[in-house]
Amino acid sequence: MPDEATTQETYPPPPDLARDAVAQPELYARADADRLAFWADQARTLLDWETDFTQTLDWDRAPFARWFVGGRLNVAHNCVDRHVEAGNGDRVAIHWEGEPGDRRTITYADLARDVRRCANALEGLGVKAGDRVALYLPMIPEAVVAMLACARIGAPHSVVFGGFSADALRNRVDDAEAVVVVTADGGYRRGAAAPLKASVDEALGDPARGGRSVRSVLVVRRTGQDVAWTEGRDVWWHDVVDGASEEHEAQAFDAEHPLYILYTSGTTGKPKGILHTSGGYLTGAAYTHRNVFDVRPETDVYWCAADIGWVTGHSYIVYGPLANGVTQVMYEGTPDTPTRERWWEVVERYGVTLLYTAPTTVRTFMKWGADLLSGHDLSSLRLLGSVGEPINPEAWGWYRRHVGSDRTPVVDTWWQTETGSIMISPLPGITTTKPGSAQRPLPGISAAVLDDTGAPVADGQAGYLVLTEPWPSMLRGIWGDDDRYVETYWSRFPGRYFAGDGARLDEDGDVWLLGRVDDVMNVSGHRLSTAEIESALVSHPSVAEAAVVGAADDTTGQAVCAFVILRADAARAVSGEGDEADAAALVKELRDHVAREISPIAKPRQVLVVAELPKTRSGKIMRRLLRDVAEGREAGDVTTLADSSVMGTIRAGLQGPA
Ligand code: 6R9
Numbered sequence: 001m002p003d004e005a006t007t008q009e010t011y012p013p014p015p016d017l018a019r020d021a022v023a024q025p026e027l028y029a030r031a032d033a034d035r036l037a038f039w040a041d042q043a044r045t046l047l048d049w050e051t052d053f054t055q056t057l058d059w060d061r062a063p064f065a066r067w068f069v070g071g072r073l074n075v076a077h078n079c080v081d082r083h084v085e086a087g088n089g090d091r092v093a094i095h096w097e098g099e100p101g102d103r104r105t106i107t108y109a110d111l112a113r114d115v116r117r118c119a120n121a122l123e124g125l126g127v128k129a130g131d132r133v134a135l136y137l138p139m140i141p142e143a144v145v146a147m148l149a150c151a152r153i154g155a156p157h158s159v160v161f162g163g164f165s166a167d168a169l170r171n172r173v174d175d176a177e178a179v180v181v182v183t184a185d186g187g188y189r190r191g192a193a194a195p196l197k198a199s200v201d202e203a204l205g206d207p208a209r210g211g212r213s214v215r216s217v218l219v220v221r222r223t224g225q226d227v228a229w230t231e232g233r234d235v236w237w238h239d240v241v242d243g244a245s246e247e248h249e250a251q252a253f254d255a256e257h258p259l260y261i262l263y264t265s266g267t268t269g270k271p272k273g274i275l276h277t278s279g280g281y282l283t284g285a286a287y288t289h290r291n292v293f294d295v296r297p298e299t300d301v302y303w304c305a306a307d308i309g310w311v312t313g314h315s316y317i318v319y320g321p322l323a324n325g326v327t328q329v330m331y332e333g334t335p336d337t338p339t340r341e342r343w344w345e346v347v348e349r350y351g352v353t354l355l356y357t358a359p360t361t362v363r364t365f366m367k368w369g370a371d372l373l374s375g376h377d378l379s380s381l382r383l384l385g386s387v388g389e390p391i392n393p394e395a396w397g398w399y400r401r402h403v404g405s406d407r408t409p410v411v412d413t414w415w416q417t418e419t420g421s422i423m424i425s426p427l428p429g430i431t432t433t434k435p436g437s438a439q440r441p442l443p444g445i446s447a448a449v450l451d452d453t454g455a456p457v458a459d460g461q462a463g464y465l466v467l468t469e470p471w472p473s474m475l476r477g478i479w480g481d482d483d484r485y486v487e488t489y490w491s492r493f494p495g496r497y498f499a500g501d502g503a504r505l506d507e508d509g510d511v512w513l514l515g516r517v518d519d520v521m522n523v524s525g526h527r528l529s530t531a532e533i534e535s536a537l538v539s540h541p542s543v544a545e546a547a548v549v550g551a552a553d554d555t556t557g558q559a560v561c562a563f564v565i566l567r568a569d570a571a572r573a574v575s576g577e578g579d580e581a582d583a584a585a586l587v588k589e590l591r592d593h594v595a596r597e598i599s600p601i602a603k604p605r606q607v608l609v610v611a612e613l614p615k616t617r618s619g620k621i622m623r624r625l626l627r628d629v630a631e632g633r634e635a636g637d638v639t640t641l642a643d644s645s646v647m648g649t650i651r652a653g654l655q656g657p658a
Helices: 015-020 026-033 035-046 075-088 108-124 141-153 166-176 197-204 279-292 311-323 342-350 359-368 393-403 482-490 530-538 568-575 580-597 623-630 646-655
Strands: 055-058 066-069 092-097 103-107 133-136 157-159 180-184 186-189 192-195 216-220 234-236 258-264 272-277 301-304 327-331 354-357 383-386 410-412 447-450 462-467 497-505 511-516 520-523 526-529 543-553 557-566 606-609
Touching (some): 026 035, 035 055, 035 066, 035 279, 075 108, 075 141, 108 141, 133 141, 141 180, 141 311, 157 166, 166 197, 166 272, 180 197, 197 216, 272 279, 279 311, 301 342, 327 342, 359 393, 359 543, 393 530, 447 497, 462 511, 482 497, 530 543, 530 557, 543 623, 557 580, 557 623, 568 580
Parallel strands (some): 092 327, 180 216, 216 234, 301 327, 301 354, 383 410
Antiparallel strands (some): 186 192, 497 511, 520 526
C-alpha cells in the first residue's frame, strides 16, 4: 500500500466526532459575530478569576496590548489547585517515564502539594514577584513543578533548553538578569547521563564573563552523577523543596503580570526574549488546547512529545493541558532508547488518545519503517497533531495511516513562540482536512496573506502571512527591547503582525504554509519555496527526508541545492562497493522527479546524499548551515544544534565517493 496521500485527497471528520466534538461550527459563528465578546467569554468560561476584568482589550498603545484589563488571577491556581478543589485531586496529572525506564504517577493533588512546596522554597531563597528565574532542566516532573511554582509567586521563568551550551545559558541568564537558576545534576538522553550542573557552573563560574545576577542554584538530583558544589550558592532540591511547608497562599496577579520569557533560537543575531503575560496567554493556551485536541479531561490521555525548553512544551505540556485538567504522559528521552519501539510501548502502556509531535519525528519513524509499529496496540489513539514546520503530504499520510490506523483526524497546527498558542489549524469535528495544509485561522483569530505592497493575494497565490487583529496570547514584547518588537513584527505591514512565514491560499481559502520567508528562494526570478521542493523529494519512494537551500549561483542568482536522507532500502542499494553508477543514477532520477513534480525551474542543481541533517532541538532544520556547505564555506555558529557533530558527519560523507 503506498504511503502517499496526494494533495487532492481530503478527509472529512469521522461522523461520530462531528456529532459530539467539543468544537462545533457555531464557534466560528460566535467569534465572527463579536470577536471581543467571544474572547471575554472564553476567558471567563475557561479560567477562574479572583477579580473579573472590566475591559477585554486595551489597544490604545498598539502594538502594545493589554488584555482582560483589571482582571486578577493566579495562573498556578488555575492549572492545579482549582482541579483539586473541584474534587479531581485523585486524577492523574502526569504519567511520567524516565528514559532508563523509571516511572512516576503524579495526581493533581500531588502536583498541587509539590508546587506549594517549591513556591515556599523559592520564596525562602528570596525570590519575589517580578524576579526572573532561569530553568535549565531535563524532562522531569520537577520542571513542571518549578514552572508552576514561579507562576504561583509571580516570578517570570525563563526556560533554557537542557541541550543548550553553557554560553547560550549565560547569555539568557544575563539578558533576563535571573536571580535563581533551577537545574539538575544531569538528565538521560540516548542512554547516557548528560551533565547539566556542570554547564551551569561553567556559565556562572567567571563573574567577568557574566552570570552575576544569580544568587542561588537549585539542583534536582536526577542521575546521581558527581557535581561540583559552590557553598552559599548551590542548594539541593531535596533539602529545600522536599522539606518545605505544604501550605502556601496563592496571591492573585494582574492579568498583564509577566508569566515568562522564552528566547527564540533566531536564525541570525542575538536571541529574542519573547515575553508572555498571564490572563491572555492562559486563555489562549487553554482555549486552543481544548478545541484543537477535542479534550475530554475525564477520559483522555494526552501526550505532547515536545521538550519544555520550547514553546510547545510551555503551552501544550504545562499551561494548556493543566488548565484544562487533563491526564498526560511526559517522557524524558529519545524515541530510539532503548529501542526504536519506545514510543509505541508508551502509547500502549498508558492508552494514549491524543498525540502531538513534529513532522521531523514523523519522518524519522517513516525512515525506520512501519513494521516497528505493527506489534503494538495503538487503537486508543483518536487524534494526531503536528507542529513545528510544514508537514509534507507524504508524512501526513504516513502519520494518519500507520499511527492513526487510517481512522484518526490529523491536525496540522501553525503557530509560533510569539503567538503563544495555535493560530491556524483544522478543528477535528468540523474541518475536512487536506494533507499538508494548516487550513483556517481558529475562531477568534484573523489572518491574511499579503503581497509586497500589503494587498491581499488572490486565491492560489503566495505571499506573506500576517495576523490582522490582536489576540489574547500574543507576545507583549521582546524583553528589554521595545523598538525591536515594533521593528520585527509590526513595521513590515503597519498595523498587522508579520509572522515571517510565506503562505499560499488555495481556491477554498485554506492556508498552505511555505516555510520562513528567508527560506524562500529566488531562482532566475522565480520564487520557489524550500518546503515545496522538499515535499516533492520526500514523495519519491527512495527518500526519507530532504532539506533544500538556495545557494548563490552566478547565472541564476540562487540555485536549488538539496540534501537528502535515503530510506533504508534505497541506501543499501547504493552503498556497496562499485555502486557509484547506481548512486549517480538515483541522483539524476531525483532531479528529474522534482522537475516533473513542480517544474523544470525547481530542478535541483545538486542533490547531496547525507546520513543526517543539522537540526535545532525543536526539530527545525538549520538551513543556514546547509547553505554554508552548499556555498563551500566553513559552517557558521552551530551552538543551537541538537547534535553539534552533525556538520562534521555531513562534510565527511561528502568528501567520500560522490
Ligand atoms: C510552535 C513553534 C515558529 C515557526 C513558524 C513556522 C514554523 C510551526 C508550523 C510551522 C508550517 C506548521 N511552523 N508550525 N510551519 N506549519 N504547522 O514551532 O514555534 O519554535 O517559535 O517556530 O515554525 O515557520 O514561524 P517556534
